Amino acid sequence: QKYGVNELRRMFLEFFESKEHLAMKSFSLVPHNDNSLLLINSGMAPLKPYFTGQEIPPRRRVTTCQKCIRTGDIENIGKTARHGTFFEMLGNFSFGDYFKTEAIHWAWEFLTECVGIPADRLYPSVYLDDDEAFRIWNEEIGIPKERIYRFGKEDNFWEHGAGPCGPCSEIYYDRGEKYGTGPEDVMGGEGDRFMEVWNVVFSQFNNDGHGNYTDLIQKNIDTGMGLERLAVVCQDVASLFDVDTNRALMDEVGALAHCRYEEDDKKDVSLRIIADHVKSCTFMASDGIMPSNEGRGYVFRRLLRRAARHGRILGIEGSFMTKLAQVVIDLSKDGYPELEEKKDMILRVIDQEEERFANTIDKGLEILADLEKDMEAKGTKVLAGEDAFKLYDTYGFPIDLTKEILDDKGLTVDEEGFHKAMQVQRETARSARKTTNYMGRDDIYQKLDASLTSAFTGYDKLEDESKVT
Ligand code: ATP
Numbered sequence: 426q427k428y429g430v431n432e433l434r435r436m437f438l439e440f441f442e443s444k445e446h447l448a449m450k451s452f453s454l455v456p457h458n459d460n461s462l463l464l465i466n467s468g469m470a471p472l473k474p475y476f477t478g479q480e481i482p483p484r485r486r487v488t489t490c491q492k493c494i495r496t497g498d499i500e501n502i503g504k505t506a507r508h509g510t511f512f513e514m515l516g517n518f519s520f521g522d523y524f525k526t527e528a529i530h531w532a533w534e535f536l537t538e539c540v541g542i543p544a545d546r547l548y549p550s551v552y553l554d555d556d557e558a559f560r561i562w563n564e565e566i567g568i569p570k571e572r573i574y575r576f577g578k579e580d581n582f583w584e585h586g587a588g589p590c591g592p593c594s595e596i597y598y599d600r601g602e603k604y605g606t607g608p609e610d611v612m613g614g615e616g617d618r619f620m621e622v623w624n625v626v627f628s629q630f631n632n633d634g635h636g637n638y639t640d641l642i643q644k645n646i647d648t649g650m651g652l653e654r655l656a657v658v659c660q661d662v663a664s665l666f667d668v669d670t671n672r673a674l675m676d677e678v679g680a681l682a683h684c685r686y687e688e689d690d691k692k693d694v695s696l697r698i699i700a701d702h703v704k705s706c707t708f709m710a711s712d713g714i715m716p717s718n719e720g721r722g723y724v725f726r727r728l729l730r731r732a733a734r735h736g737r738i739l740g741i742e743g744s745f746m747t748k749l750a751q752v753v754i755d756l757s758k759d760g761y762p763e764l765e766e767k768k769d770m771i772l773r774v775i776d777q778e779e780e781r782f783a784n785t786i787d788k789g790l791e792i793l794a795d796l797e798k799d800m801e802a803k804g805t806k807v808l809a810g811e812d813a814f815k816l817y818d819t820y821g822f823p824i825d826l827t828k829e830i831l832d833d834k835g836l837t838v839d840e841e842g843f844h845k846a847m848q849v850q851r852e853t854a855r856s857a858r859k860t861t862n863y864m865g866r867d868d869i870y871q872k873l874d875a876s877l878t879s880a881f882t883g884y885d886k887l888e889d890e891s892k893v894t
C-alpha cells in the first residue's frame with residue numbers, strides 16, 4: 426500500500442486523535458514571543474510555553490503537523506535524499522501526561538500496524554545511559570538487543586536553542602543496499618541508507634540558553650517525524666523529492682528547464698534546489714514574511730536568489746518562480762488552506778523579488794567572473810570585502826550567494842571586510858538622513874536602512890523614500 430503525503434498526514438493525526446490527542450493546526454513559521462529562533466524548525470518549537478508550564482495547553486495531549494524551515498540544512502539540499510529546507514513535521518506531545526512507555530509503544534504501533542512498515546527494517550536508538558528506553562524497546566516491543574543502538578549527545582539528546590530538551594530515542598529505517606554500501610551507510614551514519622524517520626524526545630529538562638540544565642516541573646513527550654521521510658519509506662522512492670507531492674513539483678521544474686529530472690546528476694541538484702527553495706519561499710510568504718536584508722526576510726531573499734542562480738545554471742529564461750509557487754500551492758493547500766487564501770499576495774511577493782534580482786543577476790555574475798580572473802592573475806584566493814559588498818549593494822548578491830559561488834572554485838571572501846564596507850555605508854546613509862526631515866519613526870528608519878543598504882538598482886530607494894517624505 427503506497428500512501429500519499431496528504432493521506433499520511435491525515436492518518437497520523439487521526440491515529441493520535443484515537444489516543445485522545447487534540448489535533449491542532451500548524452502554527453505559523455514565524456515564532457511567537459521567542460527570540461531564540463528565526464523560524465519554526467520543529468513541531469515542539471511553537472509549543473514551548475506548554476512544556477515549561479508557562480502556559481496551560483488546551484489539552485495535555487496534542488498532535489500537529491507543523492510546517493518547518495531549517496536553513497541549517499541548506500548545504501544538504503539536493504545532495505542528500507532526506508533534507509529539505511522546508512518540510513513538515515508530524516508530532517505527538519504530552520504535557521506532563523504520558524511518558525516513555527506510551528510514546529514508544531504508539532510510535533511503533535503507528536509505523537508497523539497503521540502504516541504497515543515491516544518491523545525488521547526498523548532500528549531504534551537510545552541515549553547512552555537511557556536503560557529505561559532500552560528496556561522498553563527490548564522487553565516490551567521485542568527488538569533484539571543487538572538491534573538497539575546507544576548513541577551520544579549529538580544524536581540522542583535533543584535541543585534547539587533555549588528551552589525544553591532531553592534524551593531521545595530515534596527510529597531509523599533501513600532502505601537497503603541499493604541506497605548505499607559505503608562506510609557512512611551504517612546505522613546512525615551520515616549516509617542515506619539508514620534514514621532517520623522519527624525522533625521521540627523525553628523532554629524533562631530546561632536549558633536556560635547558556636547550557637545550564639534544570640528539571641522541568643513536569644515530564645513531557647515531544648516527538649517529530651518528517652512527513653516527507655515517512656512518505657519516502659511508504660512509497661519506496663529515492664528521496665524526499667520523489668514523493669508524490671514533490672514529484673509533481675519536480676516535473677514542473679524540469680519542464681521549465683527543458684531537461685528531464687534524473688538524466689544528469691548535476692542538473693538534478695539544481696532542479697531540487699529550485700523546487701525546495703521556491704517551496705520554502707511560498708510558505709514564508711503565506712506567513713507574511715517579506716524579502717529583506719535582515720532576519721527572516723534575509724532567509725527569504727537568500728533562498729529565492731539562490732534558486733534564481735540555479736535557474737541561470739540550467740538556462741531557464743525569464744521569470745519562472747511564480748509558476749512553481751502556483752504548483753506548491755495546489756499540492757499543499759489540502760493541509761495548509763492559507764496558501765490558497767493568500768495566493769495573490771504570495772505570487773506577488775515572489776514575482777517582485779524575482780523581478781528585482783533579474784535586473785542585476787546577469788551583470789553581477791559577469792562582474793564576479795571578472796573578479797575571479799583578477800584574483801587568479803594576482804594569485805589570491807580571497808575576494809576583497811569591498812568587492813563582495815559591491816556585488817551585494819549594487820547587484821543584490823546576498824553574501825552567502827557570493828561565498829557559495831566562490832566556494833565551488835576553492836575561493837573565499839574577506840567577510841570582515843564585507844561587514845566593514847556595509848558599516849561604512851550605513852553610517853553615510855545615517856548622516857545623510859539627519860539633514861533631511863524624516864518622520865522619525867523607528868520602524869521607518871529601519872526599513873529605510875534596509876532599503877538603502879540593499880539599493881540594487883536605485884529604484885528601490887526611490888520607492889521607499891517617496892513613501893516617507
Ligand atoms: P538528520 O540527522 O537526518 O539531519 P535530525 O536529527 O536533524 O535529522 P530532528 O531534529 O531529530 O532531525 O527532527 C525530527 C525529524 O524531522 C527527523 O527525524 C526527520 O524525520 C525530520 N527532519 C529533520 N530535518 C529534516 C529536513 N531538513 N528535511 C526533512 N525532514 C527533516
Ligand code: MG
Ligand atoms: Mg539534521
Ligand code: MG
Binds near residue numbers: 580621
Ligand atoms: Mg539525526
Ligand code: MG
Binds near residue numbers: 580595621624
Ligand atoms: Mg534526530
